Amino acid sequence: MLGSTAQAGWYESVSQIQNQCNNSSSTRTHQKKNKHYDLPTDDWKQTCKLLPNYMNLSHHEFERLLCKTIQMDHYQIQQCLASTETLQLSQQLAIFMCTFFQLKIEEDYWHYVANLNMPIVTWLSEVSKDVREKNSINWDYSKTKLNIQYQQNLIQNKLQRIEINLYNYLQRYSSSLKMNDNKMSFERWMNIICNALVVLIQTDLHHFNTNFEQKKILFTYDINGVHLVKSFYDLNPIEEQVYSTQQIWRSKLKACQEAITQQKRRWPMSDQVMVKATILGNRSITNMKQYEFDIDANNEKNQLSSMKCFSPSMRAIIQARLDHIKQRAQQIKKIIHASSQE
Template sequence: MSGSNAQAGWYEPVSQIQNQDNNSSRIRTHQKMNKYYDLPTDDWKLTCKLLPNYKTLSSHDFKRLLCKTIQTDHYQIQQWLANTEMLQFSQQLAVLMCTSFQLKIEEEYWYYIGNLNMPVVTWLSEVSKDVIEKNSINWDHSKIKLNIRYQQNLIRNKLQRLEINLYNYLQRYSSNLKMNDDKMSFEQWMNIICNALVVLMQNDLHHFNTNFEQKKILFTYDINDANRVKPFYDLNPIEKQVYSTQQIWRSKLRACEKVISQQNKRWSRSNQVIVKGIIPGNHSIINMKQNEFDNYGNDQENRLLSMKCFSPSMRAIIQARLDNIEQRAQQIIKFIHASSQ
């Protein structure tokens, strides 16, 4: 990840968040857990729900949250945080750090998207929305190169301003805050607090970070999907071939959506069972079986094999997209299973 740490050298890069011990307890007093798995989306109103909001926490709740995270010097930390000014300082620091880590996660995502070799993006930008809709292509026009560069510059500028604000904030308070213990300097106290905040960010940004990691994976499938549709149209299919192919692809998509919906419901029921204290055995209701895909949409695929209007090259392209659609659905189900662990 990019982004300079020079001025605010006390905090670690976001990779440290991702590499912390996954077994550490997750504090969720200020976040709601979903009953259903939420498919990764670029809708910011939905994505931002995964962010912790330290501003809305009472001072008492934030103090309790932070003290639970600190591994050493509990008594001293509690004494220092009894000072209202130091507690407010720590809470505002948490807000700034969280925003910094959030932006770094977004920055990595947009640079990943921008660095992919995507010649098909030009085609997607030129064809009508009607073609994208009728062929059930999962494509967001925010992924055009111009907007990708805009997002990269926007996030980079936000990070630069935030790091300056962080540096100034620390400089201002380092000379004003008074320590209750003459044996420990402000820098030593800051090191303890910041280490605790890094662990806190690891826990509280886990779902946000996972959301962006999953979006990167699904975006690759979406690019592969478009790379199957474009060659089909390059073969100049007649109207009958276009209509039949769209029906075949749409049937496969509906089949996969049904399987995903079933898995989501199973995960939800399993999650409720676990909450009630009953842990499913090896026959877990969230176990996925390949025949769930096979039970749906086979009629359309069999139609493909029997239709004489398709050339061998067309059939190969159509089948390749069918495979990609199923692989994407299987990947989403893996996400659902991972979220149930």
């Protein structure tokens, strides 16, 4: 039977890797880095590319990877992986643990989404696609109240299944596995291997975890942006006011998207950008970035000043949304810059 020490080691590892994933600045050790930058999305085909695949490694490759990653007594690790049986168990344990912690990251994300201004989500579900598009609303179709609950339940069920499967797997091996010359108990072996795998998986899930943290940030911006659009419509604008406002917001969004596109093109050349920053000084670089976003500032002022038929409250909301579009674009540029430094 699986001892209490082994069980405690497993559950301690759960808490440990969750904290370490959030604080890690490590890079993956056996995955190719993307040659281009993609903004985080809920497209699973793209997101899953950030996951390590221990299943496709040979036992020898996995052993080499684990020993290379772990900054501890390599002799001790090699002892734990001395037989084909213990090596196979370690690799399968890595697959279980990686999937478990991957699901914990997803669970945290959907919990965050579910707790952010659900009335706004409800309003979005009620308005037409045409309203969302004409008001330049950044919104993923999956963020409906029903689908958020579905995702949470789906992840919960997966977590329960993997915990049961892992427990049964360890139970089976704990009674049949023969340790090296009986010098090491199964519980001791589990403790060493779990600690080693925590370090490995923490490193390999860094980009996956970062992707979900970035999605949280952008989702918060999107929620706030939708709130401003809803606030404008709550004032019952006439058709002319709606059309003029949409034009102003669309113009600002287009200018910001162009600035983001320029940043994407530059990010692989971060070394050249740093040299340029050194030559020109931080103030000059700041002024250049500001210019990118405010290139349409005069046009924006002219549009606002010509809106005589708008009430002060409407004008305030319109200006707040313009500021919000700019702030969201600046946040995206920060994300792109951070990615270029890794």
